[in-house]
Amino acid sequence: MLRDRHGRPEGDHFVHHGTDLETVWEGEVPHLTPNDRFFVRNHTGPAAVDAASWRLLVTGDGVGREATYTLSELQSFTSRTDELALECTGNGRRYFADQQGHERPGTQWGLGAIGVARWTGVPLGTILRHAGLLDSAVQVMAVGLDEPYVDGGVNHGRVRRPLPIAKALDDVLIAWGMNGQPLPRDHGYPARLIVPGWVGIASIKWLGELRVTTTAETSPWNTKWYRMHGVGWSDENSTLDRMPVMSCLDTVGGPRSGATVGRKTHLRGRAWAGEAAISRVEVSTDGGRRWHDATLVGANEPSCWVAWTLPWTPGRAGSHDLVVRATDTTGRRQPERAPDNEDGYLFSAAVRYRVDVACQAAG
Ligand code: MTE
Numbered sequence: 001m002l003r004d005r006h007g008r009p010e011g012d013h014f015v016h017h018g019t020d021l022e023t024v025w026e027g028e029v030p031h032l033t034p035n036d037r038f039f040v041r042n043h044t045g046p047a048a049v050d051a052a053s054w055r056l057l058v059t060g061d062g063v064g065r066e067a068t069y070t071l072s073e074l075q076s077f078t079s080r081t082d083e084l085a086l087e088c089t090g091n092g093r094r095y096f097a098d099q100q101g102h103e104r105p106g107t108q109w110g111l112g113a114i115g116v117a118r119w120t121g122v123p124l125g126t127i128l129r130h131a132g133l134l135d136s137a138v139q140v141m142a143v144g145l146d147e148p149y150v151d152g153g154v155n156h157g158r159v160r161r162p163l164p165i166a167k168a169l170d171d172v173l174i175a176w177g178m179n180g181q182p183l184p185r186d187h188g189y190p191a192r193l194i195v196p197g198w199v200g201i202a203s204i205k206w207l208g209e210l211r212v213t214t215t216a217e218t219s220p221w222n223t224k225w226y227r228m229h230g231v232g233w234s235d236e237n238s239t240l241d242r243m244p245v246m247s248c249l250d251t252v253g254g255p256r257s258g259a260t261v262g263r264k265t266h267l268r269g270r271a272w273a274g275e276a277a278i279s280r281v282e283v284s285t286d287g288g289r290r291w292h293d294a295t296l297v298g299a300n301e302p303s304c305w306v307a308w309t310l311p312w313t314p315g316r317a318g319s320h321d322l323v324v325r326a327t328d329t330t331g332r333r334q335p336e337r338a339p340d341n342e343d344g345y346l347f348s349a350a351v352r353y354r355v356d357v358a359c360q361a362a363g
Pocket of ligand 1 (some may be wrong): 040
């Protein structure tokens with residue numbers, strides 16, 4: 001079998017973490033992530049749903065009547081297509097070990113548990129209102145149709161997580177389209193939630209039910225997992241919703257080429273910030289002593305990512321520590337250390353990259 005330079009079968013664009021797939025890029029990263037390169041995070045496995053018999057159920061004491069919708073009924077409402085990032089809560093978990101000296105359990109994602117797609121669907125608010133949403137409703141429990149999640153002999157039921165009503169009515173989509181195609185099976189076919197800027201677990205795949213309630217209900221996906229646990233975390237600050245500001249370095253001088261003393265190269269990367277947009281990206285080529293403003297390139301919208309570039313002419317050979325940090329439009333800047341927590345969620349610190357500079361170009 002042919003293998004690429006990372007040892008993966010040729011044509012495989014993922015790092016495999018059990019059933020989870022992490023996107024790996026070589027060189028420049030496209031603004032939109034192709035469907036077959038989009039990271040996958042499944043608690044059990046993809047649900048096998050027959051779209052013809054599939055129904056979305058809207059239930060609970062927060063709607064005037066119980067309602068069901070077929071896929072074509074959902075598609076008959078006015079739809080929207082939004083370019084949005086989807087990011088796993090554990091994106092960057094590996095760096096708790098690599099940069100902060102504490103390995104945290106769970107999938108050891110690098111920074112490839114994020115992608116950007118054009119999602120087509122109907123606003124969740126449209127469907128809730130159509131089903132007779134009551135003023136007294138406070139949340140929506142979105143329930144997936146994948147197999148119940150069993151862990152350590154305990155059956156935790158179907159993957160589900162409550163969404164506060166304010167976010168549900170703001171910008172959430174019930175999506176059936178991804179980059180102009182039906183949702184691939186791994187990404188929630190035939191319909192899923194897309195919750196812009198929030199932890200990936202909020203974007204429930206293989207959506208089967210929306211339970212709208214007038215009192216707050218919990219699920220293990222907002223109490224046991226996907227919540228901050230450990231020293232310094234309490235009921236007041238441990239809820240996980242918005243993703244933090246983050247950035248990465250993608251290329252040093254173009255695909256597969258390194259940097260050479262005295263020769264100008266172009267550092268490139270991306271930055272993103274949960275619900276916000278990016279206001280600034282800074283790069284240090286000396287381990288964080290001096291910082292240089294990078295140029296933001298192309299679209300820079302909330303709940304998405306933006307590309308950045310910075311010319312660099314290395315003055316000496318040998319290894320250099322490059323560090324990238326971003327600031328978002330709400331003023332959040334990536335810290336030197338991410339707030340620690342037992343499950344390794346929301347790694348948000350500036351990431352460091354060791355780059356070797358050659359004396360001269362290979363002949
Ligand atoms: N929804 C269901 N029903 N089951 C799941 O396992 N995983 C969640 C979320 N929605 C999950 C789910 C998590 S943790 C993430 S990060 C995103 O889906 C991943 O979406 P993707 O696999 O399409 O990239």
